Amino acid sequence: MKSKIYFLGLITLLFISCKKEAPIKVTTDDFCAAVDTVTGIMVHDIFSPPVASRIYLYPNVAAYEIMAQNSTKYNSLQGQLKGLDSIPKLDSKSGVNKNLAALIAHIEVSKQLIFSEESLEKYRDSLYEKWGSENQKEFDVSKEYALKVVDRIKMWMGKDNYKQTRTASKFSVYANQPGRWQPTPPSYMDGVEPHWGEIRTLVMDSASQFKPKAPHPFSIDKNSAFYKEAKETYDTGNLISKKLIEVEKTKSKLIPEESAIATFWDCNPYATVTQGHMMFAKKKNTPDAHWINITKIALKKSKSDFETTVFAYTKTSIGIFESFISCWDEKYKTNVIRPETYINQYIDENWRPQLQTPPFPEYTSGHSVVSSCSAIILTGIFGDNFSYVDDSEIPFGLPKRSFNSFKQAAAEASISRLYGGIHYRAAIENGVEQGNNIGNYISNKLKMLKK
Structure with a gap:
């Protein structure tokens, strides 16, 4: 009997040792x-x-x-x-x-x-x-x-x-040159990443390959294109402020759509809160993080396999990377003054935008470039009428928003910069064109899928 038990135990051990791990x-x-x-x-x-x-x-x-x-x-x-x-x-x-x-x-x-x-x-x-x-x-x-x-x-x-850009010189501010970018409240930070246009591109020939149309010439003439665009940003901000005051008076829970859009697409990691003598940073997504999360949403909804997942993240991140190089190259070459600075100096010294102005020059709108490029790439992967619910900002206390397509979302992200009071229309519209050009170029040039 003992020999039989020993034999069965030996067989069991051999079975376990020979069994392949999954x-x-x-x-x-x-x-x-x-x-x-x-x-x-x-x-x-x-x-x-x-x-x-x-x-x-x-x-x-x-x-x-x-x-x-x-x-x-x-x-x-x-x-x-x-x-x-x-x-x-x-x-x-x-x-x-x-x-x-x-x-x-x-x-x-x-x-x-x-x-x-x-x-x-x-x-x-x-x-x-x-x-x-x-x-x-x-x-x-x-x-x-x-x-x-x-x-x-x-x-x-x-x-x-x-x-090399970590040790490069800081951005020089010339206070005596009207029309040039100046640090903005409340933190008055130096210009962020002034040498980003020097980063090696991946697909583009150079940082300036998709250089946008020139911004309107700086002017304080009320009949000039520059003044009119500043006035549009100013008037839009005032209109939204009136709506918000009315909401507060009536204790309504319906936030004005323009305000909701501006807040949802804020994506400013440098936003700060001041309490007395203390100033601390809010924790927020960047535009990149927002679009990377949209990529995840699309992957989950389409039930994509592992290979498609890696492909989608990679192609989208390439587009975002190239977009920032192109946009930042333009920002620090044109050094356009922000609406907040211009409006305070030449229209209304007490005006404040709904969103805090990010610490870098105005032209072109980074969110417009990045969003448009990302939408082109994601549309190429998932289709033109891909509807989804965007929950990217829930961790930051904001509700979901629904979109019928990536391009619709990109258009909303772009116009949010006008609603937020941090860009002129030219920076938005020309930024959209810039992003579309980058997205189309990457989609056509990169051969990631085998035929």
Whole structure:
């Protein structure tokens, strides 16, 4: 009897030892959660919109390059993005789990680009422990390959001129030159990222390839185009203020639509609150974060698979990155005065915009450029009449908004800058055209999908 029990036990042990561990499952939800984690850290760390675009870009490209290895549907971006080549090749017999390696690469590259590394390490380590317990061998070989790709991406991103711009000169303000940008209340910050136009482009020939139409010449003549546009911003702000006062008087819960639109698309990480002698920053999304979240919403609604998820995030982040380079190049070449400064000096010294004016020159509107470009790219991926509910601002106390298409959302984001009192119409309309041109160019030039 004992020998029989011993024999059965031996058979059981042999069965267990020979049983293969199941592959580690990495899903769309897992990748979206990693992107959301990075977004949360960026909001906490308060990165400028241009720098945020860089933080989204490189981790997504790293993940995409792994996903595209031996893919029947997607082409590598090697040779398509400036300076990107020689990504380590993946042996199909290596046992690497591509989805797992892509997510590991995303997390590890992200860690190189943020300030609060401990927060991301805590998130990463919990995943590593989970994956190791599920299938240690597969996790180890996938991580090993991912880190090789990470090293290559780090070399690539280290040559984009970002480090050089960290030590470049600050933006010079010339108070005696009318029409030039000046720091604005309440924090009167220096101009943010004045050298961002010097960052290496990826797809565009140069930062000025899609240079917009010139802004209206500065003038205080009441018959000039510049004055009339400033007056339009002023009048629009006053009209919205009257509506808000009426809401307060009647104790109505219906916020004026223009005010709701302006607030929803504010996306100013530099907004501050003053209490007595104390000033502290509000925590807000950047325009990049808002459109990256819209990408997630579209992915979830369309029930996209893992490969489509990485593809959509990557292409959208490329468009956002290029948009900020193009827009910032124009901002610091034209140095157009903000409406708040102009109106206070030449129309009404007591006027204040609904939104706090961001700390950089006016022309063109960054949200208009980025939103229009993102809408073009997302429309190309998900279709022209893709309706969705945008919950991007719920963490910041704002309600959802519904849209019938990405282009409708981009149009609303653009006009929000007039409603908020932080841009003139020319910066908005010409910014939309600028963004459309960038989006169409990227969509046509990048060959990410195999025929």
